[in-house]
Amino acid sequence: MSEPIRVVVTGAAGQIAYSLLYMIAKGDVFGADQTLILHLLDIVPMAGVLEGVVMELADCALPLLRQVVPTTDPAVAFKDVSAAFLVGAMPRKEGMERKDLLASNVTIFKAQGEALDKYAKKDVKVLVVGNPANTNALVCSHYAPSIPRENFTAMTRLDQNRARAHIAVKVNVPVDDVKNVIIWGNHSATQFPDAKHATAKIGLVEKSVYDAINNQSYLEEDFVSIIQKRGAAVIAARKMSSAMSAAKxxxxxxxxxxxxxxxxxxxxxxxxxxxxxxxxxxxxxSFPVEIKNKEWTIVQGLDVDEFARSKLEVTSQELLEEKEEAMAVCSQD
Structure with a gap:
């Protein structure tokens, strides 16, 4: 067994963390031989619930989990962590304008960025899950200047998983036989789910998804719209936002x-x-990336046609507007 690494999860008393903590603690993420010390951060009103989560983690009797540190103090939460899952964020409430949501989240991610900068390991890997995730990651990085910007990422893997699963059902293959579906842009309704470079193994033959489905208008209209709106569809059915799938x-x-x-x-x-x-x-x-030695690189040289280019421009514009609004809040410090 290796030396334990410290991993922080924020919003640790919430729905997503409830599934995520078990996955981390049993070895799904860092490996079956990597021991862990879990730091659980949440706000003061959730401290009682957090204690219940700590009890449940203890009751799971997980061999890799050496210690659990529940806290409401960012200085404790981010101390010496090697990986950070930033799940906690201000949710959008009814009638709330996007700029109000961004302003509320700037406050949260400023504090967490400063705490990461001051207390975390300099090679910490930071994943922002809390929405608006892309811009929250940008803000967090802005307030952690001593940590490389490459170490701040936001999650579009849920959208990728949704897209892969959708295609797998459409061509009737196991989800593992579908690869290289891309999500471009923002984790929002402007994202562009792109099947142009994706393949599916049909029988023993790997085919392009465009050839396998053989319906270009479907892949450029219905498929895109279904993936863009999947989160809203889950909320409509479950009366709560995606949690288990977001944790996965x-x-x-x-x-x-x-x-x-x-x-x-x-x-x-x-x-x-x-x-x-x-x-x-x-x-x-969001780009397609390949990862080696804990470092990602953007996949280069993919053909981006006029249709795809138009989609990239829409989601880029939204992210530029979000950045401008968030940085306006940052500049008021």
């Missing part, structure tokens, strides 16, 4: 970041743009 996606995202992707496979992660594919620089934008 966060687990998948960090697992690949930690352990790497297999050759020829790429995954979608929202990362700070370097201008690839004509995307504006310095917004947190």
């Amino acid at each position: 996606a966060a687990s998948d995202h960090m697992k690949d970041w930690w352990n790497g992707t297999s050759p020829g496979n790429f995954v979608s992660m929202a990362v700070v743009s370097d201008g690839s594919y004509g995307v504006p620089k310095d917004i947190v934008f």
Whole structure:
């Protein structure tokens, strides 16, 4: 068994964390031999609920879990952590304007960025799950200047998982036989789920998804719309937002970041743009990436046709507007 690593989960008394903590603590993310110390952060009103979560983790009798540190203090939560799952965020309430939501979240992610900067390991891997995730990740990085910007990512893996699962059902294959579906842009209704570079194994033959489905208008209209609106469909059915699937996606995202992707496979992660594919620089934008030695690189050289380009422009514009609104709040410090 290796030395324990410290992992923080924020919003630890919430719905997503309730599924995520078990996945982390039993070894799904960092490996079956990696011992862990879990730091659980939540706000003061949730401290009692947090104690119940600590009890349940103890009652799971998980061999990799060496210690649990519940806290409402960011200084304790982020101390010496190697990985951070930033799940807690201000949810959008009825009648709330996007700029109000961004302003509320700037306050949260400023505090967490400053705490990461001051207390976390400098090679900490930060995954922002709480929405608006892309811009929250940008804000968090802004307030943690001593940590490389590459170490801040936002989650679009849930959208990728949704898209893969949808295609798998459509072509009647196991989900593992569908690969390289891409989510471009923002984790919002402007995201672009792109099946153009995806493949599906039909029998023993790997085919392009476009050939397998053989319906271009479906893949560029219905498929895109269904994935964009899937979160809303879950809320309509469950009366609550996605939790189990969001936790699984966060687990998948960090697992690949930690352990790497297999050759020829790429995954979608929202990362700070370097201008690839004509995307504006310095917004947190979802790209296809490959990962090796805990470092991601944007997959280059993919063909982006006129249809895809138009979709990338829409989601880029939304992210530029979010950035402008968030940075206006930051500049009021």
